[in-house]
Amino acid sequence: MNDEEDPSEQLPSRQSDLRRVVDKLRKINAALMKRVEHSMDQQASSFSLFQTAINQEAQIRRRTEELNLALTKLAHTNLELSKARDEAERANVFKTRFFTSVGHDLLQPLHAARLTLSELSDAQHEADNKRLALNISTALVSIEELLTSILDISKLEAGVFVPNIQSVILEAIFEQVANSLEPVARRKCLRFHWRKTDLAVRSDPLMLRRIVQNLLANAAHYTEAGGILLAARPRGDDVAIEVWDTGQGIPEQEQQRIFEEFQRGSASERLGSLGFGLGLAIVRRMADALGHRLELQSRVGHGSRFSVFAPSAAALAGARLPLGVSSNESNSFFARQVIVVDDDLTVLAAMQTLLSRWGADVRPARDLEDVGDILSDPTFSPAIVLADYHLDEGIFGIDIVRRIRRRLASDIPAILITADRTDAAAEAAMRSQCELLLKPIRPSELRALMKHLLG
Known part of the structure; x- marks a missing residue:
């Protein structure tokens, strides 16, 4: 008989096996739990x-919608701004065209009035009547200066003044502007001197002439005693065109402000000036358009010097002044025969009376037919x-001048008188070797120019 194991001895062995199994299951369970937890963490x-x-994504969608809305508003705003800009440009062009169109109509009656008033003033002998005539003349000059300045400002704003850069001989410009200033200087008992020069610059001749004219007019306006000097000096690669005066001078704090529109210095208030403060504004704008540097040096109580710096250019060999302009001025043109052409009877009558009072033998004409009748007289030369620049039926004063020159086979001097301030009119006069005077003309300026041409 085999001996059987005692159950009491087998119990510890089983318990040990169970513990190992339980430990193993716990480890498996722990591993499974870690995996479950890791999986849940990942999820x-x-x-x-x-x-x-x-x-x-929602935020991006909202931002995209906001951006699209902003872009849509911006597009609408740009469209409105574009429309407003186009309207402003059209209005500016219309304004310029309006001023250019009405310029002739506005200046024509002033032209006739100035001529008639000159005749009236010469005919007066009583001091009170002369004083009244002088007051009227001063008022007409103020109106003329304001209209001319407004026309220039409007053209500069609209970009109508397009510089035609070329070589410009300064002596020709100096002599022309001197003719305009000399009567004013004599009336105010000022010494006026301009220095002859052989210098030339690269500039627009019409705009440069207007700059020098305005600077001289400003100097004469604010100078009560002493004198005015116009000169040109080489300054490196430039030429400095200088206008000196012995006027009141300009305080340093005002020296920039006076180049702004409708700004006048304290000297204007002291002198009781009625100027409009546009002359120097036009100078600055034209100088900017030409790329010319503008400088001012002034001392209160001593005077001022305005300088315009333009690029130097070699003077043209054999260059001469326009036809008929002579550096030797004669004292008189009395008893000389003159043809005056204008389609305005009022202007024609005033011009005939004025020139006749100066002693000239005047023949008035309204058109080519009248000119033909005048030239058919063998005793009249x-x-x-x-001649007025714009005549009826599309005829130009230049056409009249050419007809007369061909008929006489002589390049006789001619002056075109016009309210047309465009470059085209000035260039046409230059090509035809004619002088150009802008309405309303000053009788003293006309007289001085005629003296030069008939010298």
Whole structure:
């Protein structure tokens, strides 16, 4: 008989096996729990990322909608601004065309009035009547200066003044502007001197002439005693065109402001000046358009010096002044025969009376037919022609001058008188070797120019 194991001895062995199994199951369970927890963490992280992505997508959608809305508003705003800009440009062009169109009509009656008033003033002998005539003349000059300045400002704003850069001989410009200033200087008992020069610059001749004219007019306006000097000096690669005066001077704090529109210095108030403060504004704008540097040096109580710096240019060999302009001025043109052409009877009558009072033998004409009748008289040989630039039926004063010159086979001097301030009119006069005077003309200026041409 085999001996059987005692159950009491087998119990510890089983318990030990069970413990090992339980430990193993616990380890497996722990491993499984770690995997489950890791998987749940990953799922939670993925869900969190998913939620974040959804939120970011929503934010991007909202921002995109806001951006699209802003772009739409910006497009509408740009369209409105573009329309407003186009309207402003059309209005500016209309304004310029309006001023240019009405310029002739506005200045024509002033032209006739100035001529008639000159005749009236010469005919007066009583001091009170002369004083009244002088007051009227001063008022007409103020109106003329204001209209001319407004026309220039409007053209500069609209960009109508397009510089025609070329070589410009300064002596020709100096002599022309001196003719305009000399009567004013004599009336105010000022010494006026301009220095002859062989210098030339690169500039627009018409705009440069207007700059020098305005600077001289400003100097004469604010100078009560002493004198005015116009000169040109080489300054490196430039030429400095200088206008000196012995006027009141300009305080340093005002030296920039006086170049702004409708600004006048304290000297204007002291002198009781009625100027409009546009002359120097036009100078600055034209100098900017030409690229010319503008400088001012002034001392209160001593005077001022305005300088315009233009690029130097070699003077043209054999260059001469326009036809008939002579550097030797004669003292008189009395008893000279003159043809005056104008389609305005009022202007024609005033011009005939004025020139006749100066002693000239005047023959008035309104058109080519009248000119033909005048030239058919063998006893009449005109020494000079004064012609309005724009005549009826599309005829130009230049056409009249050419007809007269061909008929006489002589390049007799001619002056074109016009309210047309365009470059085209000035260039046409220059090509035809005619002088140009802008309405309303000053009788003293006309007289001085005629003296030069008939010298």
